[in-house]
Amino acid sequence: MTALYSLQGVTKKYGPNTVLNDVSFEIGENEVVGLLGDNGAGKSTLVKIMSGVVQADAGEFTWGGSTIDRMSRETTERLGVETIFQDSALVPFMTITRNIFMGREITNRLGFMKMKQMDAITADVLDSVVTIEGIKSPKQLVASLSGGQAQAVAIARAVHFKRSLLILDEPTSALAVRATEALLAYLTQLKSEGVSSVLVTHNLHHAYQVCDRHIVMNHGRKILDVRREDTSVEELTAAVVEGAEGIRRYREGRH
Amino acid sequence: MATEAITTQRRISDARQSSGLFGRVRHELQFVRGRGALEISVVLIVLLAGYTIAGLVSPEGFAFLNPNNLSGVVSQAVPVLAILGLAAGILMIAGEFDLSLGANITLSAIVFIKTAEGAGLWAAIAAAIVCGMVVALVNGLIVVYTRIPSFIATLGMSFFWMGAGIFLNGTTPATLTSSRDDLMVFLFAQDFGFFRSQLVWLLIIGVLAWFFVHRHRLGNHLFAVGGNPAAAEAISINPKRVKLMSFAIFGGLVGFASILIAVRTSSMQPGGSATEDFTLFAIAAAVVGGTSLMGGRGSVTGIVVGAALIELIRNGLLLAKAPGFYITLFVGVTIVIAAIFNKLMEGKAR
Ligand SMILES: Nc1ncnc2c1ncn2[C@@H]1O[C@H](COP(=O)(O)OP(=O)(O)OP(=O)(O)O)[C@@H](O)[C@H]1O
Numbered sequence A: 001m002t003a004l005y006s007l008q009g010v011t012k013k014y015g016p017n018t019v020l021n022d023v024s025f026e027i028g029e030n031e032v033v034g035l036l037g038d039n040g041a042g043k044s045t046l047v048k049i050m051s052g053v054v055q056a057d058a059g060e061f062t063w064g065g066s067t068i069d070r071m072s073r074e075t076t077e078r079l080g081v082e083t084i085f086q087d088s089a090l091v092p093f094m095t096i097t098r099n100i101f102m103g104r105e106i107t108n109r110l111g112f113m114k115m116k117q118m119d120a121i122t123a124d125v126l127d128s129v130v131t132i133e134g135i136k137s138p139k140q141l142v143a144s145l146s147g148g149q150a151q152a153v154a155i156a157r158a159v160h161f162k163r164s165l166l167i168l169d170e171p172t173s174a175l176a177v178r179a180t181e182a183l184l185a186y187l188t189q190l191k192s193e194g195v196s197s198v199l200v201t202h203n204l205h206h207a208y209q210v211c212d213r214h215i216v217m218n219h220g221r222k223i224l225d226v227r228r229e230d231t232s233v234e235e236l237t238a239a240v241v242e243g244a245e246g247i248r249r250y251r252e253g254r255h
Numbered sequence B: 001m002a003t004e005a006i007t008t009q010r011r012i013s014d015a016r017q018s019s020g021l022f023g024r025v026r027h028e029l030q031f032v033r034g035r036g037a038l039e040i041s042v043v044l045i046v047l048l049a050g051y052t053i054a055g056l057v058s059p060e061g062f063a064f065l066n067p068n069n070l071s072g073v074v075s076q077a078v079p080v081l082a083i084l085g086l087a088a089g090i091l092m093i094a095g096e097f098d099l100s101l102g103a104n105i106t107l108s109a110i111v112f113i114k115t116a117e118g119a120g121l122w123a124a125i126a127a128a129i130v131c132g133m134v135v136a137l138v139n140g141l142i143v144v145y146t147r148i149p150s151f152i153a154t155l156g157m158s159f160f161w162m163g164a165g166i167f168l169n170g171t172t173p174a175t176l177t178s179s180r181d182d183l184m185v186f187l188f189a190q191d192f193g194f195f196r197s198q199l200v201w202l203l204i205i206g207v208l209a210w211f212f213v214h215r216h217r218l219g220n221h222l223f224a225v226g227g228n229p230a231a232a233e234a235i236s237i238n239p240k241r242v243k244l245m246s247f248a249i250f251g252g253l254v255g256f257a258s259i260l261i262a263v264r265t266s267s268m269q270p271g272g273s274a275t276e277d278f279t280l281f282a283i284a285a286a287v288v289g290g291t292s293l294m295g296g297r298g299s300v301t302g303i304v305v306g307a308a309l310i311e312l313i314r315n316g317l318l319l320a321k322a323p324g325f326y327i328t329l330f331v332g333v334t335i336v337i338a339a340i341f342n343k344l345m346e347g348k349a350r
């Protein structure tokens, strides 16, 4: 089976710091991949590179078997990749509708926006995956929303525009239990719609619950890449907390 | 697409559900609060009412209602400042400033006058607008590609453009003579009794600007780039391109305003300071109208009302025969109060 999206030898330096060091992995068709690791391990940087917002210093990217010549946000958008960024990437003093359709407005041929249509779709999208209490109107400014409500807007935007791959960088950090459960269930449902996803989270139980495969990052390196059947929450915990040493000790302990 | 599935029970209320016109207006206002256009309009109406009463009580002492005064303020001073305010405001929404506005007016007006004298009216109109745009685009390129704060870059460039005016025309004023014919006056400075050509231009430009800023895709990008450039970029809006576009629009509007100024005054002094006031007054109109100094917020209606408010205060002080420095003083205070007010409104929306 050819992978949907594959990364080979991705390296990224910020000044003298090597934030990503020769990272390679694949995301399969209809697969939910967990991207795990301690704070500062390089997960968000990897997410930004995968979504074309940040350029890697080295690395090769292939999509459905063919090489991507130039990585950029335009390229990934064309491929149907949508990302929920950790810092949510919303504009506070714009309405919910305008945030959701920012850069992808529904317009007539002259470029004027169809506000009513966009408001109606926004109202539907906001209710479709995670239903959050307290959002009164698509015309509300994002600045007036709570942290969780804003996160729901970011989720709704990505969900609405994704076509082949949904990348979620700590999407549940501000969500309450019910909304979190709904989002996790949605990732499983996505597989049946032919959409893969990458989930970055610090909650290993959540990751274990929905991900088919787990990738653990440690100081910019990939230290573990296992299918769910071949691992456990305990091993993932050891890998995230203690790194490669933790994996070794965990595996020795089991023999 | 799953997200377009019909939701049987939509929880997020639609404006249409609110009853009647009043309910709908209130519903809308609930979410646009914090933009400032409404509050500033109330201030303007109160001020207008006060002036009208003062004018009725003492037509001699406070000649506000005198037709000459009315048409001079309402259809001459306000339109020019409002168009310049829109220029500055659109740029501010995108998160930038251009402090060479005054120098741009001088240069574009000189270009207009010289072209009109040499090649006729239509060429002159085009030349002035193109000149304004080129000046602003050069500033924009410097700001966007060097990442120098636009305050500094355009302040520096304003001396350059002032010099360019002298380079073009020497130190003598450029003057409209034979080319200032009936058609030119009709188009840009005609007094029709209770309104002048300038007011018509403001209406046209105001409506176009409103549709562009608040209803066009590119207007939406202005707010996105000014409000959170990183977010805009993450969604594949190119901030550089949007900023350059806003500089170009700024320049086009400044070039056009310079025509209105040139036709009314018939001459322009290269290197002169006559146009310098416009720079800060235009920014003041935008700020008074609720435009954020940090970018990402502002409205066309607010800016036009802001310009009207400033010109009315200026006119009131003039009519009350206040010494010149009072005007500067009052406008200064107005800007600071407006900026504080904007800040408070932003706090309220959070
Ligand atoms: N723009 C940047 N400039 C310089 N250093 C950066 C930049 N972005 C990230 N880094 C550094 O790269 C490293 C990895 O950051 P990254 O955000 O990818 O971590 P993370 O795994 O997402 O952490 P967290 O779980 O806390 O979100 C950190 O040490 C961080 O300081």
Ligand SMILES: [Mg+2]
Pocket (backbone or CB within 6 Å): A043, A044, A045, A086, A169
């Ligand atoms: Mg992160």
